[in-house]
Amino acid sequence: MAPMRWWGWGEPGVSFTHEDKPELRAFILRHLGVDVEGPTARRVAFDDITVPEPSLPTDLRAELEAAVGGQHVSVDALDRVVHARGKSLRDLMRHRRGDIGRLPDAVVRPGSEEEAEAVLRAALAADAVVIPFGGGTNISGSLEAPAGEPRPVVSVDVGRMDRLLEIDEASRLARVQAGVLGPRLEEQLNARGWTAGHFPDSFTHSTLGGWIATRSCGMQSDRYGDVADLTRAVRVVTPAGVLATRPVPSTSTGPSVREMVLGSEGRLGIITEATIHAHRLPAQRTILGYLLPDWRRAVRAMRAIAESEAAPSVTRVSDAHETQLSFATRRRPSIADRVQSGALRWYLERRGIDPEAMCLAFIGYEGPQEHVKAQRGLVGRIVREHGGLCIGSGPGELYDAKKFDTPYIRDFLLDRGALGDVSETSAPWGTLPQLYDDVEAAANGAFARLGVMGYVMCHLSHSYHAGACLYFTFAFRPAGDEEDDGLEAYDVVKSAIQQAFVDSGGTLSHHHAVGTEHARWLEQDISAPGVAMLRALFDGTDPGANLNPGKIV
C-alpha cells in the first residue's frame, strides 16, 4: 500500500465529496456558514517547503544500514515529512501550511525482530531518539519528536513486518508481526477462514502494533473486545532486550506486563509481534438500523441492551445532530426520504417520534444463524420498549460500506477553511446523560466565545457492563484569515470539550491515547500518584529517555 498523503488522510485518489450528496451543501451552509462550492483553501506545495538536511551522524547511519540494509534507511525528504507526525487535526493544519516540525533524521525499516533489536542498539549507543511508527494514523500527537530535540531522531517504521506467522486453530490464536496493516491482516486471516474482528475507523491505514500502542478499540469491539482484550501476548524490543509474554488466557503474575505495553505509545520499546484472538468468520453478519425517539431514550435503550443477555457486535446510536447529518449525506433516496414521506412519517407521528429529535442507531449481530435471530429478537423487544423501531438492513449496509471513509471529511473541510475533529470519552451509564449535556454546552460555549458558527454531534459507539463510549465530532470555521487563528480557535474548542470530559466524570480518551494532545489532562484523570507510576515505569525502562520522549507524561 502506498504511504498516506503527507498533508492529509488516506490514499491519493480517494477523497470525500459533497457532489453526490444533494443535501449536504445546504446543511453545511446552514450550520457552519461555509459554502462548500466556494473557493477552496490552498495548501503549500511540497516543493515549496524547505526540508532541513537530516542530522544523522555518519557512524549511526552506518550502524543503521548494517542493521537493516542500506535500502531500508531513508533520509528522503518526503519520507521524513510523512513520518514526522500522525494525522491529528493539528498535524494536518501545520503540515498543510508547511510547518513540518522537528523531522526525523532517518526513517529506518527493520524487516525482523532481530533487525529491530539492532536498530535500537545502534540508536541507544548513539544516544538517538527512537520513535516507533506503524501506519501513522495517530491523532494524539504520539509520533512527533519534541520541538528542538538536539539528539538524532530515528523513525522506526515497522511496516515491513506484516506477516501472519501462525494460526493455532485449537487455541484460536494468531501470531502476527506488529507492522501489519488492518486490511493485510484480515486478508491473511480470511484466506484461512478466520478474522481478528478489530475494525477501528483508521483500519485501512493503521497497524496491529499501533493498535496495541494506543489501546485501540474497533467498531465490533462489543463482541470481539478491544485490543487489550484480544491481545494475549506481545513481543517488544526494549533497551533491556526482547520483552516476551506468554499467550496464556489469564495470569496472576504480578501487575500485568502485557497491560503495560498496551497504551505505551513507544515509550517502552518497539512492538514487533503479538499473539491475538482469532475467530472463525461468522456464518452470518447483519447490521440493522433503528430509530429511537430521542437521545435520552436512545441511551437508555443501549443500557438496557447491555444489561440484557443480548450480545450484539455493534451498538451504535447517534444523537439528533449526527442523525440529521447522516440524513444530509445520503446519496440517493434513502431512509431520510422514507422518514419525510408518507407511510413512515405517519408511523413515526403515531409513535410520537419527532423527526428533529430522533436518533439513528446501528446494531450489529454476528454468529450462527440461530444466534443472530435470537439476538435480533431480544434487541428488537428492548428497542420497542424504548419507543423505537427497526428500519431494516438498508441503512446498516450503507453504514457498513462507508464506515472507513469518515477521516477523509476532515481534509474536505480543511480545503474549505473549516475545522472538523473528534474527541471521545467513556463514562458510567449513570454519568453519561449529564456528561453529554456538559460537553454540548462546553462546545457551544466555545463557539460562542469565538464568535463562530459551529456544530457538535455525538454517537454512543461502544457499550459495556457499566458504561459506554461517547464519541463527539465538532466542526466550525474559525474567524479571521490568519492561519494561526485556526489553531488557537481549535485549542479553545478542543480544550473545552476535553475539560468537560474530566469535569463530568469521563476519561480523557476512550481509544485515541494520550500522546501530547491529551497529556495535560492525564493527572486529572488518573491522579498524580497514577502519573508518577507511569513515570516510574518509563524512566526505569528507558533511563536515557530515548524512546519516544515527551509522550503520555
Add this chain to the structure above:
Amino acid sequence: MAPMRWWGWGEPGVSFTHEDKPELRAFILRHLGVDVEGPTARRVAFDDITVPEPSLPTDLRAELEAAVGGQHVSVDALDRVVHARGKSLRDLMRHRRGDIGRLPDAVVRPGSEEEAEAVLRAALAADAVVIPFGGGTNISGSLEAPAGEPRPVVSVDVGRMDRLLEIDEASRLARVQAGVLGPRLEEQLNARGWTAGHFPDSFTHSTLGGWIATRSCGMQSDRYGDVADLTRAVRVVTPAGVLATRPVPSTSTGPSVREMVLGSEGRLGIITEATIHAHRLPAQRTILGYLLPDWRRAVRAMRAIAESEAAPSVTRVSDAHETQLSFATRRRPSIADRVQSGALRWYLERRGIDPEAMCLAFIGYEGPQEHVKAQRGLVGRIVREHGGLCIGSGPGELYDAKKFDTPYIRDFLLDRGALGDVSETSAPWGTLPQLYDDVEAAANGAFARLGVMGYVMCHLSHSYHAGACLYFTFAFRPAGDEEDDGLEAYDVVKSAIQQAFVDSGGTLSHHHAVGTEHARWLEQDISAPGVAMLRALFDGTDPGANLNPGKIV
C-alpha cells in the same frame, strides 16, 4: 468474624472429617498409604511458642496510635502470629511446629482511608516496613516479612474497612471498602438485590482488597469475569498520596494504572476502596453435573463450549483421578452408587464410558429463565457430541453446598502427617493436553524420586476464548520422621509441578499470585525485561522499599 486459626485454615469449630464419608478412609489408604484413623500428628501448643517481644520504636507506636486510636494498634502475641503469614502449606507447616518467622511488630487497623494514609506516613517516616493484610488467606507467601528484616514491621489489617459505600444502580457499579470479606460483601449487596459474582475458594475468609492485590479469580468468573475484569476503579494509599482511578468502562490513558494495582501484592500501597461491577441477583441459577468419557474428550468439550455462543457461569471438569476422589468423598448414596448400580452402569457401558476414565463436570447457568434454558440446550448438545451425558442437578447442588470447604482438607491431612496442596496454571487450548501430561509426569516423577506414595489430580476450572485454567491438587506422605523432611519433600514436588507449568507453555500461576513462593519462575514466564519493568514500577513508586519488600520480584 473471628480471625482464622493461627495454625490452619478457617474458623475454630469447623473442620473436614472422613467420618461421614464411608469410602474415604480406604481411598486415602490405597493412594497415600495413610490411615486417617491412625494417630494424628501433634501441633505445638500456642503457649509453648516463644513469641519475641515486638521491636516497635516508641515514637512510631505513638504515631500509629495517633493515626488509628490506641485500641487499633495491637502488639498482642496471637494477633502478631496470625498476621505473620498467609495460609500456604509452607506457612501452615512452619506455624504448626512453632516456627513463626519474622513476626510483625504491630498490627494496625485503620478504619478509613485517611487513617490508612496517616499509618503509611508514620511508617515511612520511621522507615518501617508496611505489609497490607486483608483476610490472610494468601498461599503464595505474599504476607510474610523477609527473614531478619531489621526495620520495624507493621501489618496493616484493613478489615475494619468493610462497608458497601454506594450502589450506582444505573451504572451497575458498587463502591466498596477494600477490607470487606466475601460473605459481608455479598450480604450487603444481596440485601439490595445485587451480587458481585466473585466466589474464589477462599471466599469466606478473603477480602476485596486481597482479591485485587492478587488478581483473584472466582468460581463463576466465566460469567462475571475475574477481579481484573470486574474492578473498574481503585483507591490506593501510596507514598505519593492517594492513587485514584476513575470508574470508567474503558480508557486509553497510557498503560493502565488500574492494571498495575491488580496483582501488586502490597508493593504499591494499601488498597482502601474499589468500584466494582454489580449484577442483579439472577432470576435462575443452576449447576448441572455431566459425565464425560475421558479427559481428552472432556477438555475438547469445554473448548467447544468456549467456541460456541453459550456463556455458562461455571465450566469445571475434573480428570479421572479427581472424579474418583469426588466419588470417594460422598456422604450418602449418590451418583457414585448410581454409576456402580444397574441402570446407569448399563447406560455408561452402552455409551462406551469407562468408569475408571470418566470425568465429572459441573456446568453452571445463570440469568433469566429463558436464557438458562437456551444455554442448557446448547451445552447439552455439545456434551453429547463429545460422548458425555447430563446427570442432573443433584451433584451440582452438592458441589455448590461444599465448595468453600476444600481448604480445610489440608489441615485434615497435616494432622495425619500427609501433605496436600494445589498449583494452578493457564495455557492455550492447544497446549493443555500436553501440559496436563507433563505435570502428571512431573508430580509422579517427584513422588518416585522421594520414594513416597502420592496422588495428583486436576480440574479445568475456567474457560476462556483461547485457553483454560488447569488446577492441580497433589498429596503425599513424606518419608522419614524429621519435620524438616516434609518441607524439603514438598519443595521437590511443588517445584517439579511449577517447572512443568513454565516448561510446557503455561503460566506460573493463574490466580494465586507470585509472592515469594513463585517468584523464582517469574522470569521464565514474563521474560527478564518484563521482570525489569516490574522492578522499575516498584522501585520508582516505593524508593525506600518499605512496601511489602521481597514479593513478586
